[in-house]
Amino acid sequence: MARLELHDNQLVLALSTLEHGEALHGDLRASLAAVRDIRAVPDAWPEIHGLRAPGTGVPGVVMVGTLRDHGSKDFAAVHGTGPAVVVELEGTEFRRWILTDDDAAQAVVELRLGVGLA
Numbered sequence: 001m002a003r004l005e006l007h008d009n010q011l012v013l014a015l016s017t018l019e020h021g022e023a024l025h026g027d028l029r030a031s032l033a034a035v036r037d038i039r040a041v042p043d044a045w046p047e048i049h050g051l052r053a054p055g056t057g058v059p060g061v062v063m064v065g066t067l068r069d070h071g072s073k074d075f076a077a078v079h080g081t082g083p084a085v086v087v088e089l090e091g092t093e094f095r096r097w098i099l100t101d102d103d104a105a106q107a108v109v110e111l112r113l114g115v116g117l118a
Helices: 017-023 104-115
Strands: 003-007 010-014 028-031 035-041 051-058 062-069 072-079 084-089 096-100
Touching (some): 003 096
16 A cells, blocks of 8 residues: 655655556655645545546546646545545645545644644
8 A cells, every 4th residue: 555654855655566557657756845735534536536547447446546637637546445645735746646544544643743734
């Protein structure tokens, strides 16, 4: 499963080996200054918008890769249903990162502190 990590002055969306193949993409990085918000949601699927290209998608099951919608791009690493973390970004390739996380609420608390959004 994908995970969010803090490295120096960057937030990293670290993908598993399987997700690298599913997404046709490597890990993603954004400077901490680009992070506008980090929030938990009870279900990732309402956050998924646009056409997936490239990546892997079966609605309600898996969505890993780039989502293109009205001139902007999101990146999803979503497996199954359940809680997720949404990272809102500014001035980067992707507008948002969306990833499932069984403990999204706790992850958001820790990440917001680490990023300086607390």
